[in-house]
Amino acid sequence: MGTPSDRDALLVTRVQAGDDSALAAVYDEHAGLVYGLARRVTRDEELARDITQEVFAYLWEKPDRIDLSRGSLRAYLAVLAHRRAVDEVRRHEARSRAETAAGPPEDEAGPETSVVAEAARSWGEKHLSRTLGMLPAEQREAVQLAYYEGLTYVQVARELGIPEGTAKYRLRAALARLRTLLTDEAREAIS
């Protein structure tokens, strides 16, 4: 089956038709991402397991909510997992505040959790495609191919006519830069 987006489209079509073996295939391909992301944001294995189950149940029950013209299946699942994980962290924090009379407690999961969660939320709310525009052109180009068009490192390299190592470097550099921008913006939002 042709490109990654063709493969995504076929898997989603099969899920819509009720093919549970397609759901299993999606799980095998993306569960590591969903679980890993949920665990990184929540710092809680049990919650990460619950979130993983919820994300795939949601995909199975509402496959018509996916618009693959706007991103890959992998990105869609990452967004679902992230949103759900951020909601969990917020719920946990709200509970903690309610239970403690003396103001907001120290974040048990460490500062990174809430920063990442807030930042990601903030990004979504503030149209962060602008942030992508702050990357150097060669990094932005690589990111767009990898994440908007779902290409692998190897395919990005081939598409841009550059060595694989260079493609990998550009993507890593772009990711590091995005993280910095994200964290700065999140700090501003929180402070």
Next chain:
Amino acid sequence: MTDMSPDDEIIALLAEPAVIDPPSALRARTLARATSGRRPGRPVDAARPCDPLAAFDRTVADLDGLLRSLTGPEWDAPAHAEHGRVRDLVAHLAGVERLVLRWLDPHDTVPDLPDHVVATRSVVAELAGTDPRDVARQWHEGARAVADAIATVGDRGRMVAFHDLTISVNQLLVTRTGELWAHAIDICQATGRPLPQLDMERMAMLCDELVAAVPLALAYRGSSVPGRAARVVLTGPAGGAFTVPLALEHKVADPEVIIVADAVGFCQVAVRRLRPDQLDAAIEGDLALGDLVLTSIDALARD
């Protein structure tokens, strides 16, 4: 409505370094939880398959309505390579209903009539001088008599003859519904009308029955593949996901090919109004096996 905005893609970036192998037990729990909320096998917007007799009834009514709308010259329009004009095609159908009534009667002894077209030639000749509207009325009365006879049969699993096939009464209804739909398509094409559509309940029934009949279709063509299976995924409200053995056997093997196709197109292939190579289908796995299934699903069609 979707859950994504373009900016969400950037959020997804953050996830990439987060990949961790989940606990192995989570897979089964996750899949079980998902499928407890929505049963596998049916599409999200699933149509409820109707009873095969209801499908036949509705298709008879549709064709009757179409025939009543025909004008004088339209009866003489060429409609079918073997049956000829619209009027001759309807006379053929009148002949088919007479034969089916006899095959449904366990006490009747019908001569060996393996060829569907040849079997009705005498009736077509008999009705050649009859006003076509009267031929249509005779066909309709015959079709109604068939429906009434089947309604009183009781056991729809009872095996009956149909030309060179021996099939259940339900399979007979499926084949006949397909035949009437196919000829309605012929008549509409011949007279410049929009092609007739079956409602999704009928389509869903046809999909279920046609997929279930794949082993029989392969056996009829002498191309059974014992010990192997195909996953057939039909898209649209009438569709669903099915694992089909490729021989007449109870044990279903793991599928070696996945065929994904539009449900309506799949049914059109099964009634021979779309060639398998015209069907927009995606085949993953053993391509030859996939082609074999798609080229066999019309084996039980008679038109």
